[in-house]
Amino acid sequence: xxxxxxxxxxxxxxxxxxxxxxxxxxxxxxxxxxxxxxxxxxxxxxxxxxxxxxxxxxxxxxxxxxxxxxxxxxxxxxxxxxxxxxxxxxxxxxxxxxxxxxxxxxxxxxxxxxxxxxxxxxxxxxxxxxxxxxxx
Amino acid sequence: xxxxxxxxxxxxxxxxxxxxxxxxxxxxxxxxxxxxxxxxxxxxxxxxxxxxxxxxxxxxxxxxxxxxxxxxxxxxxxxxxxxxxxxxxxxxxxxxxxxxxxxxxxxxxxxxxxxxxxxxxxxxxxxxxxxxxxxx
Amino acid sequence: xxxxxxxxxxxxxxxxxxxxxxxxxxxxxxxxxxxxxxxxxxxxxxxxxxxxxxxxxxxxxxxxxxxxxxxxxxxxxxxxxxxxxxxxxxxxxxxxxxxxxxxxxxxxxxxxxxxxxxxxxxxxxxxxxxxxxxxx
Amino acid sequence: xxxxxxxxxxxxxxxxxxxxxxxxxxxxxxxxxxxxxxxxxxxxxxxxxxxxxxxxxxxxxxxxxxxxxxxxxxxxxxxxxxxxxxxxxxxxxxxxxxxxxxxxxxxxxxxxxxxxxxxxxxxxxxxxxxxxxxxx
Numbered sequence: 324x325x326x327x328x329x330x331x332x333x334x335x336x337x338x339x340x341x342x343x344x345x346x347x348x349x350x351x352x353x354x355x356x357x358x359x360x361x362x363x364x365x366x367x368x369x370x371x372x373x374x375x376x377x378x379x380x381x382x383x384x385x386x387x388x389x390x391x392x393x394x395x396x397x398x399x400x401x402x403x404x405x406x407x408x409x410x411x412x413x414x415x416x417x418x419x420x421x422x423x424x425x426x427x428x429x430x431x432x433x434x435x436x437x438x439x440x441x442x443x444x445x446x447x448x449x450x451x452x453x454x455x456x457x458x459x
Numbered sequence: 460x461x462x463x464x465x466x467x468x469x470x471x472x473x474x475x476x477x478x479x480x481x482x483x484x485x486x487x488x489x490x491x492x493x494x495x496x497x498x499x500x501x502x503x504x505x506x507x508x509x510x511x512x513x514x515x516x517x518x519x520x521x522x523x524x525x526x527x528x529x530x531x532x533x534x535x536x537x538x539x540x541x542x543x544x545x546x547x548x549x550x551x552x553x554x555x556x557x558x559x560x561x562x563x564x565x566x567x568x569x570x571x572x573x574x575x576x577x578x579x580x581x582x583x584x585x586x587x588x589x590x591x592x593x594x595x
Numbered sequence: 596x597x598x599x600x601x602x603x604x605x606x607x608x609x610x611x612x613x614x615x616x617x618x619x620x621x622x623x624x625x626x627x628x629x630x631x632x633x634x635x636x637x638x639x640x641x642x643x644x645x646x647x648x649x650x651x652x653x654x655x656x657x658x659x660x661x662x663x664x665x666x667x668x669x670x671x672x673x674x675x676x677x678x679x680x681x682x683x684x685x686x687x688x689x690x691x692x693x694x695x696x697x698x699x700x701x702x703x704x705x706x707x708x709x710x711x712x713x714x715x716x717x718x719x720x721x722x723x724x725x726x727x728x729x730x731x
Numbered sequence: 732x733x734x735x736x737x738x739x740x741x742x743x744x745x746x747x748x749x750x751x752x753x754x755x756x757x758x759x760x761x762x763x764x765x766x767x768x769x770x771x772x773x774x775x776x777x778x779x780x781x782x783x784x785x786x787x788x789x790x791x792x793x794x795x796x797x798x799x800x801x802x803x804x805x806x807x808x809x810x811x812x813x814x815x816x817x818x819x820x821x822x823x824x825x826x827x828x829x830x831x832x833x834x835x836x837x838x839x840x841x842x843x844x845x846x847x848x849x850x851x852x853x854x855x856x857x858x859x860x861x862x863x864x865x866x867x
Contacts, residue, residue, distance in 0.1 A: 331499035334571035363467035379811025403787025415819040435470035515675025539651025547687040603771035606843035635739035707742035
């Protein structure tokens with residue numbers, strides 16, 4: 324069954340300008356999932372007894388949540404598409420997803436929420452890189 | 460297979476305070492999907508020849524995207540939970556989802572993206588109402 | 596000298612629908628300032644040695660930042676104005692600003708950033724209430 | 732009188748890591764002002780009779796609003812600072828501010844809100860570039 328992201332792409336009333344539709348849908352979906360996971364992980368860290376050791380993780384989670392949310396929004400707009408903007412935003416998103424995945428992986432063995440979040444960040448980093456490559 | 464939203468709830472390291480876990484997960488998921496659909500619908504409206512008749516729809520879509528995104532974030536945080544805040548945010552979200560669903564439905568027969576978006580708004584409105592009722 | 600918020604209101608090409616222009620500008624400005632202060636306060640709390648006692652404050656700061664940012668955006672849009680949406684969003688914003696001001700005030704004597712943030716929240720709460728009253 | 736942004740920087744309880752405090756405050760303030768101006772400009776475009784000719788402007792405004800809002804948030808956090816993330820986000824922000832300033836300037840003579848918005852974008856682009864240079 325198609326997702327809402329796919330349905331919105333299918334019903335877009337104009338041309339998408341040669342973008343790889345599947346990579347685009349995938350990237351939007353990973354950005355949206357990653358933003359939510361990072362918001363939840365930041366809060367889960369705040370509930371850990373060892374919160375004092377997790378402050379960098381909370382901060383990176385929040386940066387990643389903000390950048391992924393913005394990237395999902397930019398990618399969901401096609402009217403008046405500007406490739407420079409899309410590329411710069413995707414690069415920023417891949418960078419912060421990598422940073423957050425690295426940070427969360429560092430304590431994924433002790434905190435399950437960091438493991439789940441790191442996986443979401445890694446998938447999003449990959450999806451951004453894939454879409455970037457396809458943009459030529 | 461559990462969604463990332465569900466995985467993040469399952470791995471939360473503290474008590475969720477008696478909230479209905481399924482209604483909470485559902486509401487977060489609908490908010491996230493609705494925010495994306497509304498962002499995409501606003502942009503799709505901008506690509507319609509009849510854009511001049513759709514300006515109210517674009518505006519309502521943007522309001523709904525912002526409020527749903529914020530509601531998803533507030534619901535994804537459990538540490539230091541404040542029921543007054545959650546209730547006020549859910550009420551605002553149900554209100555704007557209803558407004559956006561009504562607006563999109565008014566031209567759903569002519570614009571497929573408005574039909575898909577209206578359905579996402581209606582599901583989100585319902586999920587907010589369901590969660591609100593369960594909060595007592 | 597007029598602020599950018601005021602300049603954008605002055606150059607709006609259509610009627611603002613009887614809203615009190617000064618209360619509206621004031622409310623947008625306070626929302627924008629409060630969102631930034633709350634984001635910075637959440638991060639400042641993370642840098643305190645006593646972070647374990649400040650986790651509720653971090654969470655409330657983040658909720659307040661998100662809701663104030665969304666409220667500023669909703670108030671900055673006038674096309675296709677829907678009074679129900681505006682009122683519900685303003686009520687949610689006043690509620691979360693009050694919660695965050697209360698929380699930050701509770702340790703404003705120990706943490707200067709909480710004192711500054713509490714003042715921003717109180718001003719924003721008041722500006723939301725003032726605009727709400729003027730909407731009738 | 733110091734702004735709230737400056738007050739929050741002054742009361743930050745830890746070291747800011749050698750960043751140029753004045754350039755940082757300036758950049759946060761310009762991002763916050765630009766995000767609001769772009770949200771308002773997008774809506775003002777929707778109220779123009781010639782909206783059909785302004786759809787690219789609406790889209791660029793929305794992208795710029797989202798990226799500037801995210802940049803302001805990332806810059807407002809200092810705990811666990813990651814220079815790679817900050818640089819990538821600042822580059823994306825400068826790129827989208829330039830794109831939006833170019834677009835708005837193209838019809839600044841006909842639409843006062845585009846003139847005000849273009850000026851806000853240009854100041855924000857400059858502030859991002861200045862902060863980027865100072866980061867070395």
